[in-house]
Amino acid sequence: MTTRQMHLGAVPYGTGGPGSHTLWLDPEIPGDASVNIDWFVEMAQLAERGRFDLVFIVDSQFITPFSPPHYLNRLEPLTLLSALATRTERIGLVGTATTSFNSPFNLVRRLGSLDLISGGRAGWNVVTTGDAGTAGNYGLDEHYDYDTRYGRAQEFVELARALWDSYEDDAFVRDRASGQFLDPSKQHVLDHQGTYFSVKGPLNLVRSPQGHPVVFQAGDSDQGRDLGASVGEGIFTFAPDIPAGQAFYDDIKTRARDRFGRNPDHVVIMPGIKVVVGDTDEDAREIEAVNNDRDHTFGAALREFGRPFGWHDFTAYDLDAPFPAEALVHGERSFYTQAKAVTQRAVDNGWTLRQAVEASRSFRKSEFVGSAATVADKLVEWWEARACDGFNIGLDHPSNFRRIVDEVVPILQERGVFRADYDSTHLRGHLGLPVPENRHTAARRAH
Structure with missing residues (x-):
């Protein structure tokens, strides 16, 4: 195993997201897949069998009759992931939650609960919400402007991390002999008064084995890239080819290091890709063409x-x-x-x-289509070129995803670029990220 390791995420779209309105016609996909917990469990366990780093649940909270089937009727991410936490053992569990339409204390508590339920496998995809109609579902006449959205997001994440540090790791003594349950000196009130939020604290929840849920971000505007470079530990993105991927990779890593004083190796970049596996390269291209025409009229x-x-x-x-x-x-x-x-x-x-x-809807051929060996070659080529640190693979047709797990992953393992087995129990360990020290413990130690 090389020191640097490829990372893989699975993104299930249930009955079909943007660009795949008719995915639900696949007989392998239940008509109610997007609200069917057994289907999500099956897909998450399949990804875990492939030793994937994480499963990623996307979300939005505004729909029209034109929305894709998966958007029309789907489970709330953190509720879904909490259920998956009890039916999986190692795979990371990442969900989208907006900073524009959530109360910090409430959301931070729910994310922290998922992190504890899963034993430290939670991740939070921080979004500012692009669907402007969402504002009407929260009693607002119009959506926040860009500067407000990203200002709220920056403060929200910093506030979340402070709340997750409300208790030092040894705060709960639980000494039956003395009758002491809590060391009150290790419980910390926040008293946050910011530009957008006011939260007293403390959070009534201890930290998980990984300290904090892993923070992901997916913005591509200049504000979005700054947000990702300043607070993101994982970056979800899109790149059409290796040069574009390298340019984005270099930009985010440079911003993280030069603007925000961060270790660029602690920012894991994972573009979303579409993979199609066939018996031969020609067979895979035929499958890709049929699916493109069938899934997106x-x-x-x-x-x-x-x-x-x-x-x-x-x-x-x-x-x-x-x-x-x-x-x-x-x-x-x-x-x-x-x-x-x-x-x-x-x-x-x-x-x-x-x-x-x-x-x-034009048929733009994916680079990641072919026999299992061809797909593995292309994944390694991107990874070695530092166009990414790994990939988020769209889970569309289940039969195709099984081939990725059963045929492509073993080749990556044989080449030593992907884990043969999990060597960590939490998501930070999968991604090579450090467990953050509690800020109050660090201050106490420094003093």
Whole structure:
């Protein structure tokens, strides 16, 4: 085993997320997969059999009739992951939770509870929420602007870490002879008064074996990259090729080191990828083409096209008229970076709306398609080129994911780039991250 190790995450999309509206037609996927705990248990245990670092549950809290099937009806991540914690042993359990529409004390307590229930396997994907319509579900007339969203997120994470340190690790004496349960000198009130939040504390929960849940982040705007570089321990991203992956990798690691004084090796970058395994390279490409056409029809693509634009309804437009660039205004408090890129591309190419939608579902061949050996070669190539530290693999068709676990993973293990077995009981250990020392214990020791 080399010192540096590849990391793998599994991302189940149940009945089908963006770009896979008709995934649920696969007879292997229950029609209620997105709320079926037995299906999630089966997939998590399969990923654990493959010695994956983590399973990652995505989330959002605003839907329209155009939303993908998985978004229309799915389990809340931390509830789901707490159930998975009792049916798995080693795999990390990572869930999305927004800093825009959660109370810090409540969310921090729930994440800390998951961390204890799982024995230190919890992770938190910090999002600021791009779906602007979510604001209406929380009594707000409009979504926060970018600066407010990222300001809240920065303070929220710092506050969370302080709350998780409310108790020093030896605070609970539990001495029956003396009758002492708690050493009160090792319980710490926070008294946080910040720009966005006010929390007295302490949190009524001890730390887990890994200290704090691992913090992940997935923003790609400049503010998002700064947030990831300053507080992220894992970074979820997307890269179309090795040069783009290397550029992002270098940018985040450099920001972490130069702007925030962090060890760049403690920032694990894992782009999301689509993997298709076949008996031969040609067979895998045929499977990829069939799945692309079956899982993402034009009608579904048109309905979901408005998501980065605040779920603006593009079905009301003339498909063959010039792309309506004025619609960009609807994305200003949503996924604006993505909406701006889509608009710019359409304008630069002189596309109609139909052409822009077709481009969104165009068959872009994944690099990670082929025989098991070909896929393993490509994973290692990216990893060795430092375009990433590992990968988040979309779990779409279960039969394909079984082939990844049973055929690709053994090759990676034989090459010494991926673990043959778990050597840690907690997520930080899987990812090569240190357990943070309790800040009050560190101050006491320094004094």
